[in-house]
Amino acid sequence: MSERKDMELIAEMVPPGARVLDLGCGSGELLAHLRDARRCSGYGVELADANVLACTQRGVNVIQLNLEEGLAMFEDQSFDVVLQLDTMQHLRNTERMLRETARVGRIGIVSFPNFAHWPNRVRVATGRMPVTKALPYEWYDTPNIRVGTYADFEVLARKDGLRILDSFGIQDGVEIRRWPNLLASVAVFKFERA
């Protein structure tokens, strides 16, 4: 299962002992891992009741909040790292949340499905929307309302005054640093406010 490896690859980007805010933290698995393996502290933010319960069951701090309402609850630069993993594509307010991530955290780390991964390109070339492991939905039932590419994110980051500290792709649990826009189904960016 590559999801676990994806998670570990991203966890390695978080400095040990960091104070972390994980936006769209799901069941709190990454936060628990960061706490246990890297002595990190912090909070998850989740909307779904089942995930809020799962976080509490793991003993992970979780704040039930709709990310579409912004991060007004959190102070400027109050976290070492703000994570937004596999979440951005579900948000209507993508750009605002990106700015908020950079406002609240000294470092932001985002991951999202890379629409330009080559199987997606092939599928679009045949005239159909891609349905893959990273994008498993049909066009009519996808919760991914913002699908972008690795290259697209670089453009948005520049527009919003974010300095990219590191970036790579992940494919089958392996870090992809050569042609990530073509060869990786997941894009990962680490950035700060310029």
Next chain:
Amino acid sequence: MSSVGQVQPQSMHFTSPLPLRSGASLRDYTLVYETYGTLNAQRSNAVLVCHALNASHHVAGTYAGLDKSEGWWDNLVGPGKPLDTKRFFVIGVNNLGSCFGSTGPMHANPATRQAYGADFPVVTVEDWVDSQALLLDRMGIAQLAAVIGGSLGGMQALDWALRYPPRIRHCIAVAAAPNLSAQNIAFNEVARRAIVTDPEFHSGHFYALGVVPKRGLRVARMIGHITYLSDDAMGEKFGRQLRNGALSFSTQNVEFEIESYLRHQGDKFSDYFDANTYLLITRALDYFDPARDFGGDLRAAFSRALARFQIVSFTTDWRFPPARSREIVRALLDNRLDVSYAEIAAPHGHDAFLLDDARYHALLRACFDNVAKETG
């Protein structure tokens, strides 16, 4: 899951005066309380349950020979229940000024040997918390595993974290607020005026006259009850249903089911609740405002706190809405305290904190599982 079974209240008498926030003091006083479960050898598994406006120390279980005498939070507290009495030693304390056993307005004022009545000193959330701490001292409990409360009880739980930071490990505040809004105070004031203007109130000294200001209490309860329910819950339960199926074109008889329900609630309440207590407790609600001493800065108020917090609100609670709980969460986050916040989508309004909602109770169960991991 079962009940804690039959329980009996206990009482503890205190002869040293209790200094009150007002500057007055209670010369001597009694606290009535109940406990469920067993205090462990390390004395580390005690959980204090704080009560709201019209409740008491009778949190769980039943009284022998009394039908329908379940405690007010019996669905939460008991063997195998979210607050599991097989693991925790649970304590419910009746607050001073109440009418359920602890020293209150119907008891004799040692200075005059007459019932206190309206002369009972104004007590605050802080005074209650201080008296609870003194009771725990007597019980030999230096630190609580957790304090939990809903509504006004949640305010006491929060205040515990502020007044006795090292004495609590977890603070669970449900359907609470950092203070009352003007609208909240307004509702309380209407209730108080209903009582005070009842001709049977006699300025609060009605006990000796053998009368009870029932009309005032009824109206007070009716207005309170409206604010505890959501518009939807009330609509669902009563809608515009008529009591007798057709309009009777009367302005004073009960026409709608909701009228009948409110009158019934008012009648029941006026049979058991004390008018002076109602005034005192609503005042304690009005006064609670831990940020006040910090220029309104709630973050500064919580800078003393050490506990781990679980804050819970209900989406349809318009008396203490989620936005008020978020203010608390924000103050805790700003202080880098451990906090979790759940916003339960329950339809019932403020009263949801007393009800057995599956998501709510699952969350509290998980929360107490975490508390239990540290109790040894």
